[in-house]
Amino acid sequence: MxxxxxxxxxxxxxxxxxxxxxxxxxxxxxxxxxxxxxxxxxxxxxxxxxxxxxxxxxxxxxxxxxxxxxxxxxxxxxxxxxxxxxxxxxxxxxxxxxxxxxxxxxxxxxxxxxxxxxxxxxxxxxxxxxxxxxxxxxxxxxxxxxxxLSPDPALLFARLRSLAPSVRRVIVVYNPQQNDWLLRLAREAARLHGIELAPLEALDLAAAARLYQSAFAAADNRRDALWLPTDATTVDETTILPLVLREAWDRAVPVFSSSFLHVRKGALFALYPNNxxxxxxxxxxxxxxxxxxxxxxxxxxxRDVCAGLNLRTASHLGIAAGPALQRGFQFLYPEP
CATH class of the missing domain: 3.40.50.2300 (Response regulator)
Structure with a gap:
């Protein structure tokens, strides 16, 4: 003082x-x-x-x-x-x-x-x-x-289409008690971007795990992608996230997220707050x-967001992340 x-x-x-x-x-x-x-x-x-x-x-x-x-x-x-x-x-x-x-x-x-x-x-x-x-x-x-702090789905879908234009369907597992409002926005955003939204409701961790397993078993990596919203039930960091990212890597399915931390762990990209x-x-x-x-x-x-991109995952999915594309991201992992 x-x-x-x-x-x-x-x-x-x-x-x-x-x-x-x-x-x-x-x-x-x-x-x-x-x-x-x-x-x-x-x-x-x-x-x-x-x-x-x-x-x-x-x-x-x-x-x-x-x-x-x-x-x-x-x-x-x-x-x-x-x-x-x-x-x-x-x-x-x-x-x-x-x-x-x-x-x-x-x-x-x-x-x-x-x-x-x-x-x-x-x-x-x-x-x-x-x-x-x-x-x-x-x-x-x-x-x-x-x-x-949940990114606007319209921004997420626009970024997805710029990276993976062949994607036609987005799968999302969510708890309606937490994110019903977000899915209302997502349905409209998907329609505007020419994307089919495939929402799967889960009220607990066990149900979420079963839904992810069945979703990956039926996924077509040429047209499907998976969205991880901010949802404590369906995007559990300890059990669900490792399972999802492992399956996504093995099956070459793009995963995008509403959490910056998931980019480091293997998600293709994420939008996060520009504070x-x-x-x-x-x-x-x-x-x-x-x-x-x-x-x-x-x-x-x-809508005030920054974007992070996982270059290793992009390469694994066959996405050419050259300098021009990289300039659209505030965070790159690993650092080029």
Whole structure:
């Protein structure tokens, strides 16, 4: 805190120096763990006394997860161009104290990141505007405004057609309790891209394993591909994923994913969040709420994405991933 006190003592006749030091202090504080559940971090500074109409709630987690949240917050700051308070949440924050602090700051909109951020935000003043993100799906998402972390199926299918234009059918095993909303979008996106969508419902891990085995047994690698959505039931990392990737490699069936980590493990490609651009989009939603525009109800799919490509898998499938194609991906594995 010594740095903060030193800043406060700067003479107002040195505005440029003051602004520079404020930015430096904010950048340094963003990398430090807070000392309590309600220790706000000012991540974008402004003139003293300026209103702070937006607050951001996010789980107090260590890197690398913490960096995801701070990158999103950075994008929100850039879009809003005004002072923002970010509140790292301990496991059991004092929501009454938080609510009082937000009222003192004149907050009008809360951006809740992650399930913990949403859980806390739902205990606050219902008059506050609420924007939600940092979650992959939400069963009651229609009553919220925000952007989830599941990539828009239209973007996934467009990327698939660019890499494997012979694909005509996409198989997906999913839990309707988690991803029924996503499959509604996927059906429309598949129709627009001339793809037949073959959705298979599984409510538990055993059912998912059986469906994958039967799907691979009947798959035609000249026209079929498999999509791994963000789904804890049907894309279990310990048992399901190794089975799927092994079968896909042996049968030369393209597998694409909504998880960046799957590219390293053998999926052909994945789309994953561009966290800074996602933050900008969340900032736009917050600004709409502050101008009293009718809120966009329902979680939107992620359209601010980066793309990763597995070059070894591409070669195995006979896809020529030359320099021109590689330029369309932000992550290549293994590094060329």
């Amino acid at each position: 010594a740095g903060r006190r030193a800043i406060d003592k700067l003479a107002p006749t040195a505005p440029e120096r003051r602004a520079l030091l404020l930015r430096l202090c904010a950048a340094l504080s963003a990398t430090l763990a807070p000392h309590g559940p309600l220790r706000a971090q000012t991540l974008l500074t402004s003139e003293p006394g300026a209103p702070r109409p937006v607050a951001i709630l996010f789980p107090d987690l260590a890197d690398p997860v913490r960096k995801v949240f701070t990158d999103i917050i950075g994008g929100i700051e850039e879009q809003l161009r005004q002072r923002v308070q970010a509140w790292p949440l301990a496991p059991a924050p004092d929501t009454a104290e938080l609510g009082a602090a937000l009222r003192r700051q004149g907050v009008r909109v809360v951006i809740a990141l992650g399930r913990q951020g949403l859980k806390v935000a739902e205990t606050l003043d219902p008059a506050l505007g609420l924007v939600v993100s940092g979650i992959s799906s939400l069963p009651d998402g229609d009553r919220h405004t925000g952007i989830c 800074t651009e996602l933050g900008r989009s969340l900032g736009n939603l917050a600004m709409a709420l502050m101008t009293d525009e009718p809120p966009q109800r329902g979680l939107l799919p992620l």
